[in-house]
Amino acid sequence: GINLHPSLLPKYRGSAPIPWAIIKGEKETGNSIIKIDEGVDSGPIILQERIEIKPEDTARSLSERMAEEGASLLLKAFSLFKEKRAELRTQNDAEATFAPKLKKSDGLINWKREAVEIHNLVRGLAPWPSAYTYLEDKCLKIWESEIKQEGGKPGEILEANKDQLLIACGKGSLLIKSLQREGKRRMAANEFLRGHPLKKNFEFRI
Known part of the structure; x- marks a missing residue:
């Protein structure tokens, strides 16, 4: 066959x-x-x-x-x-190279990695199992992102205003465009921030 x-x-x-x-x-x-x-x-x-x-x-x-x-x-x-x-x-x-079956754990974001690598993880794991991080012990799925050049401590929030959520990576940073908190629906970052205000300099778990 x-x-x-x-x-x-x-x-x-x-x-x-x-x-x-x-x-x-x-x-x-x-x-x-x-x-x-x-x-x-x-x-x-x-x-x-x-x-x-x-x-x-x-x-x-x-x-x-x-x-x-x-x-x-x-x-x-x-x-x-x-x-x-x-x-x-x-x-x-x-x-030959290999592409093993995906596991949920493949989606856990390590903020020490370069922004381009995390961005590719977000793209490659949509729709399943999705790239994710943790916010107050709740899973936070990242659905859409964009690579930015601003730097900072990996996992640190550089901007969290009503327009954008920007998180520092090992190299560069990631602008989060849409995300989903555990048990909630997917939403745009600005809508999420209205309901879940985050402070600048807050650090996501690496």
Whole structure:
């Protein structure tokens, strides 16, 4: 049989290739059609197609786009087999990387990391399990963010006015655009701050 895998194999073998490609900061990924063998996503490649990872992409938006592209790639592969024109290319196992199944703990933000890394985590883990931090022992999911250059102590709130929530990272800072407190609905940062005033210099747990 044949299989559609949403990565440019041999990169990102495993069950969560789309989130991990975003988390790792890749600028492109793609679909691979492979012949199934005994290994995990290690069979010979029949067709591949590159797909750009846009700066605003989340795991959800990229998954939707890749599913559409993948369906047409599968049809091409079936045609090649029908016409006996399919050419198989062996994967180079030395170049293989892995994309293990996501766990909720993958989403815990370490504010000592660079802003770009945390931003990619936010994008890659939307919608599940989502990137999160803790506010007064309550889980606070971060849904949308933007990279900024201002610096400070990692986890420290640099701005918490009615317009913006800015948190310092290991390098740069993260502007939080939408978030969700445990047991509450998702909301824009300015709406959240009206109901949960935060003080400048407050520090999130690292």
